[in-house]
Amino acid sequence: MDSLKLDAEIQAERALSLPAFDRVNLLGIRRQLVVLLSLIGRDGIFDEYTRHDISHIDSLLESLNWIVPDKSKKKMTPADWLMAVLAIYFHDLGMLVTKNEFETRNESGFPQYVTTPSLR
DSSP, rough: OOOOOOOHHHHHGGGGGSSGGTTTTTTHHHHHHHHTTTTGGGGTTTTTTTTHHHHHHHHHHHHHHHHSOHHHHHHHHHHHHHHHHHHHHHGGGOOOOHHHHTTTGGGGTTTHHHHHGGGG
């Protein structure tokens, strides 16, 4: 992919001209995301889930076309679009777990997290 093609990404890319975001490389983030998401499900971890690759991200980005009302779209700033796009980009990265992390999860705070509702 040589450019951002989805409407939400195109709107988000406009924010990169703002001083607060001038070092953000949205296309570069997307390219790295493709690589990272391809690792979800390796080693049998989360392989029973539906695919969480870039096609999943693209579907969610496309869903913004009907989730966000036109009236709201007109009020959204480029920074608003950027935050929405980044949230969609990164929402599944917690599923990126190594075999070692999975096998040693009981040596962390995970067991307490599972058994203590107030921590969730």
